[in-house]
Amino acid sequence: MTVLPNQARAVIIGGGVVGCSVAYHLTRLGWRDVVLLERKQLTSGTTWHAAGLIAQLRATANMTKLAKYSQELYGSLEQETGVATGFRRVGSITVALTDERREEILRQAAMARAFGVDVDEISPTEVKARYPHLNIDGVRGAVYLDKDGQGDPGNIALALAKGARQRGAVIAERTKVTGVTRADRRITGVDWQREDGSHGHIAAEHVVNCAGMWGRELGAMLGVNVPLQACEHFYILSEPIEGLGPLPVLRVPDECAYYKQDAGKMMLGAFEPVAKPWALGGIPEDFEFDQLPEDLDHFEPILEWAVNRMPMLGEAGIHTFFNGPESFTPDDAYHLGLAPEMDNVWVAAGFNSIGIQSAGGAGMALAQWMEDGEKPFDLGDVDVARMQPFQGNRTYLARRSTETLGLLYADHFPYRQKATARGVRRSPLHAHLLDHGAVMGETAGWERANWFALPGQDRAYAYSWGRQNWFANAAAEHAAIRTGVGMYDMSSFGKLRVEGPDAEAFLNHVCGADISAPVGRIVYTQFLNPRGGIEADVTVTRLSETAWLVVTPAATRLADETWLRRNLSERIAVITDVTAAEAVLAVMGPEARALMQAVSPDDLSNAAHPFGTARQIEIGMALARAHRVSYVGELGWEIYVSADMAAHVFETLFEAGADHGLKLCGMHVMDSCRIEKGFRHFGHDITCEDHVLEAGLGFAVSKTKPAFIGRDAVQRKRDEGLGARMMQFRLTDPEPLLYHNEPILRDGQIVGYLSSGNYGHHLGAAIGMGYVPCKGETVDGLLASSYEIDIAGTRVRAEASLKPLYDPTGARMKA
Incomplete structure (x- = not known):
């Protein structure tokens, strides 16, 4: 019987292929005091009956990188360990x-x-x-x-286990974790028991949940949310x-x-x-x-x-x-990384029937993350912090899992929405939007109006790789924002209130921009990591001398809150999620001021309420906080109103809007407008591995603050010069559509791929954004090249720009 130590640097729970891979890669990085505990026998859960298909291509560049790594690792594993893996490159x-x-x-x-x-x-x-x-x-x-x-799934796992043992890992079978000890946000150790009744405790610096289909229940024991079914x-x-x-x-x-x-x-x-x-x-x-x-x-x-x-x-x-x-997980992507609820609990579980092809790369990435204390590259697709707390609900998981397995082989159409487990989170304006023809999509559980159907039009998506049934609807909504006035619901965006005596110093430590602004000032900024990569893309509004509101994308609210909490240290500040407390209505377009002035007695002139400021105003019989800011590149306000008065404010604006040509708009149009303006989309255009200067966001980083996370990396990049630049592309042919990941060709050679794409209805063609290598080059040299975008094997010429193709000076927003 394997003798277990009293303490370990890492305790891995679960002996399938993923747990064995994590042990293998930690020991390859030099971790010797690694213990893997398996309740029964290695591979006895799901690994032993896996099909053993090993494919390289995944949906994103980094997921493909991990899958490629797996097949390369398995190709050499037999020679290293002597265990036959059955791996063959059969194509x-x-x-x-x-x-x-x-x-x-x-x-x-x-x-x-x-x-x-x-x-x-x-x-x-x-x-x-x-x-x-x-x-x-x-x-x-x-x-x-x-x-x-x-390959042979069981033997691949056993080869990884042998490799880990050869470098000092202790692997114990028929040893079940029965409990844990905890201090604040850390698990201090695990209790174990064997089938013969023997038991003990291992003090642990890190605990890794690799329990596969037991991952949700083990997560509950460890105090973390691991939604899978x-x-x-x-x-x-x-x-x-x-x-x-x-x-x-x-x-x-x-x-x-x-x-x-x-x-x-x-x-x-x-x-x-x-x-x-x-x-x-x-x-x-x-x-x-x-x-x-x-x-x-x-x-x-x-x-x-x-x-x-x-x-x-x-x-x-x-x-x-x-x-x-x-x-299977709620979104068909596996769970990897540091759990948001705890500071030393890691997760590698929920592999959606692609565990063999993913295990090598996932184990490598997680081990490197544990070693360095930061992600080795962007893992946002699979970061467990993307999961919302409610997604661990058993009823939700049971309903959603009926769909997610089949989605692996369903058509992966752009804009495809999940059909099951819907309606969990609703804006206070949900019913009003439905009354006016909203067709809902879902993000992080929030029901959001993606587009508005006309009377008599089918309120459903007809999916396609071409122009979908809502294309003309989106074009009309887009035109309203560009030439008149449009209104859309932003209530799902995350809202984090940060307040206390150290709030200002804390936010200046976390944010790239200087947030020491007057009360009512809105600051656009990023949370940077030590490499200068972008962990979050937010606005920070000063509400009072000691309180700020941080507004985040809906999908990353939990991850952004977690980043704040992990960097709070000993500073005295309170972070509160107030997302559900306020609804938010965006009123955008050249006629926005006229509409707002029709419903409010307050002065909304440019002099009284300039761009980048927020203040309380009256709307109808309600009070609201009006933020003069825009993600669509037009004059407008985001109206923050308490949930109890949201319906009244909507009705007031909608009724007055009849005299101003107001059109209700959806999230699809917010995206098509922002891409015309060249605004970055977090998770696509900007991620933790994209340097803030190469993303073209140097204007949002202070040059005078003495210290903040990422400052040294920003200064080094300023000194060394950029290795790549974010560019915007407009197809010269108005017919093809762009989504993301299409290859960028410069003078006939692939140099990168689009990080995002959408149709620019005002500009009359599809617009894409993506990074182009430029080390040692001038801007003029970069723009002198010819560019094409590869769409399903067809090369389409594109106009390239470093400045926004729409309103490059930003004059329309500041009018």
Whole structure:
């Protein structure tokens, strides 16, 4: 029996492939006192029955970087440890059966090239040549990645475990964590017990939750929120097929299926559109290498498609029908990183059936984060801090998980909205917006009006890679903001009140800009990390001598609050989330002043209420705080009003708006207007690995403050010069659409990819933003080049600019 130490630098809980990867990578960084505790036997939860598909291409550059790392690691792991991993680079093929899917995979292929992944577009005939057993009827196109592979999931995990042991890690099986000790925001140690009754305690500097489908329950024990739900996952294995040799992994997402050759047999797996959540009342205590009852009725539609697509399946017969549980998260992205509720609890769980291909990279990234105390690069897609507290609710998880499994193979249309577990968080104006035709989307649980349907128009999305059914609606809303006046609901944006005797010094420590401004001044700023990267993009409004309001994007409110709390140190200040206390209505456009003056007796002239200031005003019979600021590049105000008076203020503005051409607008138009103006979008254009100066936001960083987080990195970059610049692009052809991740070509060579894209209705073409390397170059040299954007394999010429293409001087906002 493994002897356990009394203390450890890191205790990892969970012995699947992810836990083994974290142990492997921590010890590779030199951590020796690492302990991994597994309740039963290594791999006995979900790893042992995983399909073992190892693909490189993911939805973003950094997720692709992690997946590429996994396949490279697995390629060398057997030589290092002597454990056969079964890893083979057999390649992979994804086929499209519809024109929309073909557009998707061709856009993915273009994206792959920008990310440095080898990928080839192949014809149906070429698919048949590589996969002779496939019925190619209806195949519209395909892509092939030659370095993708497959491996033995259990042995990959055991190889990682052996590598960790060789460098000093202690791995104990049949050792369950039964409790923890806690001091404030830290877990000080874990209690363990073995099946023979022996027990003990390990004092721990760090605790890592790698418990897989037990991650939510373990998270509750550790005091952190880890929203995930186990779902049934099905595959079948055929009888041996004579002469069946190596084949690429095959994905047919339009039929919810994947195929792989496995020791002379054919495996068929499925991600069905409506999944079956499992163990809603808790996972059985004795669960170990278990499988769930067969459900052929549930699987039958996919099997019928598969027999048609792969006729030899119908001839060979079924050797094994397997049903095993895997964990899924509310947004189909795994959970990684430092939990926001605690200062030494880390999470690597909820891998949505891609645990094998993700484990190597996820383990590497988390270990490096633990070593350095900061993210090695942008991990916002998977950072556990993106999850809202309510998302751990069991009813919510049960409803959402019926959808998320199937979304893995659904069409990944732009603007696609989740259909399940909706309506959890609603603005005080929700019913009013619905009354006027709002079509809702969802962000961080908030229901938000994305666009407004006309009378008689279907209030639903008709998804496409082309112009969707709301394109004309958005164009009209866009025109209202640019030429008249539009109003939209911003209540979902995060609002953090920071107050106390040290609030000013604290915010000046965290923010790049100087927030020591007069009462009523609004300061646009960023929270920077020590590398000069952007952790948050916010406005800070001084409410009084000792109180400030920090306004954040809805999706990052918790992460931004966590950043503030972790940097508070011994300073005396109170941070309060007041998001739900106030509704916010944005009134924007050249006619905004006329409308506002019609409902308020206060002087709203430029002299009385200049840009960048906030003050209390009267609207109708209510009191509100009017912030003169804009994310759409027009004259306007954001009206903050207590939730109890929000409906009255909406009604007052809406009724008066009839005389001013007021149009209700949605979030899609806020985005299309901001991209015309060149305003950055956090999470896309600016992230923790994007230097604030290269993002073009040097104007928002103080040159005189003596000290703040990131100051030294900013000064170094000023001294050394920029290595890249954020640029704005306007397509010269008005027809194509941009979303994000499309490759940027400079003088015919790929130099980067778009961080965001949308249609510029006023500018008359799609607009994109992205970074272009420029080390040692002048601005004139950068702009002298010719630029193209690769859209699904077609290069489209683009006009490039460093200044905003719309109103470059900002005169309209300040009018």
